[in-house]
Amino acid sequence: MLDNLTNRLSRVVKTLRGEARLTEANTQEILREVRMALLEADVALPVVRDFVAKVKEKALGEEVVGSLTPGQALVGVVHSELTALMGGDLGPYAAELSLAQQPPAIVLMAGLQGAGKTTTTGKLARWLREGLHTHEGRKTGKKKVLVVSADVYRPAAIEQLRTVAAQAGVDFLPSNTEQSPEEIARNALEHARRYHYDVLLVDTAGRLGVDEAMMREISALHALLKPIETLFVVDAMQGQDAVNVAKAFNDALPLTGVVLTKLDGDSRGGAALSVRHVTGRPVKFVGVSEKLTGLEPFHPERMAQRILGMGDIVSLVEQAQQAIDQQDAQKLAAKLKSGSKFDLNDFRDQLAQVSKLGDMGSLMEKLPAQFAQAAGQLKGGQAEQQMRRMRGILDSMTPAERAKPELLKASRKRRIATGSGVPVQEVNRLLSQFDQMQGMMKQMKKGGMAKMMRAMGG
Ligand code: GDP
Numbered sequence: 001m002l003d004n005l006t007n008r009l010s011r012v013v014k015t016l017r018g019e020a021r022l023t024e025a026n027t028q029e030i031l032r033e034v035r036m037a038l039l040e041a042d043v044a045l046p047v048v049r050d051f052v053a054k055v056k057e058k059a060l061g062e063e064v065v066g067s068l069t070p071g072q073a074l075v076g077v078v079h080s081e082l083t084a085l086m087g088g089d090l091g092p093y094a095a096e097l098s099l100a101q102q103p104p105a106i107v108l109m110a111g112l113q114g115a116g117k118t119t120t121t122g123k124l125a126r127w128l129r130e131g132l133h134t135h136e137g138r139k140t141g142k143k144k145v146l147v148v149s150a151d152v153y154r155p156a157a158i159e160q161l162r163t164v165a166a167q168a169g170v171d172f173l174p175s176n177t178e179q180s181p182e183e184i185a186r187n188a189l190e191h192a193r194r195y196h197y198d199v200l201l202v203d204t205a206g207r208l209g210v211d212e213a214m215m216r217e218i219s220a221l222h223a224l225l226k227p228i229e230t231l232f233v234v235d236a237m238q239g240q241d242a243v244n245v246a247k248a249f250n251d252a253l254p255l256t257g258v259v260l261t262k263l264d265g266d267s268r269g270g271a272a273l274s275v276r277h278v279t280g281r282p283v284k285f286v287g288v289s290e291k292l293t294g295l296e297p298f299h300p301e302r303m304a305q306r307i308l309g310m311g312d313i314v315s316l317v318e319q320a321q322q323a324i325d326q327q328d329a330q331k332l333a334a335k336l337k338s339g340s341k342f343d344l345n346d347f348r349d350q351l352a353q354v355s356k357l358g359d360m361g362s363l364m365e366k367l368p369a370q371f372a373q374a375a376g377q378l379k380g381g382q383a384e385q386q387m388r389r390m391r392g393i394l395d396s397m398t399p400a401e402r403a404k405p406e407l408l409k410a411s412r413k414r415r416i417a418t419g420s421g422v423p424v425q426e427v428n429r430l431l432s433q434f435d436q437m438q439g440m441m442k443q444m445k446k447g448g449m450a451k452m453m454r455a456m457g458g
Contacts, residue, residue: 015033031055038051104198107228107229111206113205118157126168147168149204150202351391
């Protein structure tokens with residue numbers, strides 16, 4: 001799915017991860033790569049422009065520039081902007097079908113001929129009948145589903161729906177070309193009410209292109225049925241055209257969501273990225289095969305992750321953001337800026353922050369390879385144990401000693417070692433580690449984060 005886009009963007013991500021320093025020049029270069037990748041994937045030009053402008057603004061902002069790992073922070077920005085672009089800003093449940101209507105909940109299917117409307121109606125019917133997972137593991141609960149076709153122009157379309165309904169194991173209400181679409185809709189509504197269906201899916205007639213008569217017809221059906229969901233089904237392989245047709249439908253009809261079909265094909269994927277931006281409607285499902293099982297709920301965030309080929313970096317960034325007290329971090333930055341020395345109290349705070357990140361082993365796995373190496377070949381458990389001992393040593397010092405490490409002469413060191421239950425050598429080792437760290441902090445003040453990362457071998 002969206003292989004080319006993924007390949008290109010994951011290359012960008014890889015470069016970024018290795019980038020210890022973001023300059024004006026390499027940031028421009030990276031943004032150019034992102035832009036090219038999106039254009040090549042057939043994302044609409046205004047969408048690309050807007051997207052790149054947003055990422056650029058953030059790339060030059062404090063969040064990225066002031067970060068310990070600017071490259072990674074920029075990856076985080078690209079990821080969150082991609083997620084937002086695809087509707088992630090609407091909240092995790094925006095892509096769920098809303099069925100909270102007095103039953104029957106009515107779902108109207110719209111789209112051009114060949115888009116995959118009938119197939120998708122069958123897929124959704126099965127989905128609802130089985131009460132499959134939607135988002136975050138939430139289940140819809142099994143539904144009693146009725147499907148009907150209002151396509152009075154193509155008898156074959158009605159037969160096709162009969163077939164997929166049987167495959168999906170849901171009830172099919174026969175209709176025929178002698179009836180008007182409104183008549184079919186009225187009958188179906190009555191039938192669904194009388195027999196207590198939870199959901200009524202109404203398949204409609206498509207045309208080869210957007211045309212007035214079709215829009216009038218589906219608008220009339222919409223007025224009559226008052227559906228809680230009006231889903232626009234569109235073939236992702238149509239690229240920019242798909243988005244234009246979606247816009248035309250959305251202007252005529254209050255769509256609630258979009259289903260992108262044929263994402264399994266050699267679709268370049270642009271539609272997945274443009275639909276929300278152009279129509280304001282979220283993609284709710286994607287079709288990934290001709291089979292009735294080939295329907296997936298659309299998760300903007302996971303899609304963004306997939307497109308960026310970024311493994312678990314996102315969870316890592318999130319984990320770090322949640323654990324690290326932003327206020328503490330800012331206090332330390334302000335302190336260093338003001339010319340104060342990095343002392344053992346700060347060192348202790350930092351260790352406390354790092355241990356809040358949680359299990360070191362799982363953390364290391366999420367780190368990009370070069371950082372994991374720099375962090376040493378320590379097994380997670382060992383690292384944690386060592387961290388605990390270091391904190392013990394620091395806790396055995398008085399605040400005055402931590403503020404002025406030069407006070408720590410032999411007798412005090414012995415007291416601290418005894419207090420924390422470690423040999424004196426270990427206290428010395430910690431102090432020399434601290435010296436190194438202080439050296440790095442000085443460099444950082446002179447040459448910025450990037451220099452420090454290099455000093456660490458990042
Ligand atoms: P309709 O005219 O909009 O009702 O379109 P159909 O449901 O008849 O689908 C048109 C063609 O697209 C059929 O051959 C379907 O099997 C195929 N199709 C629909 N959805 C998908 C999908 O997600 N993946 C693939 N590969 N084919 C699909």
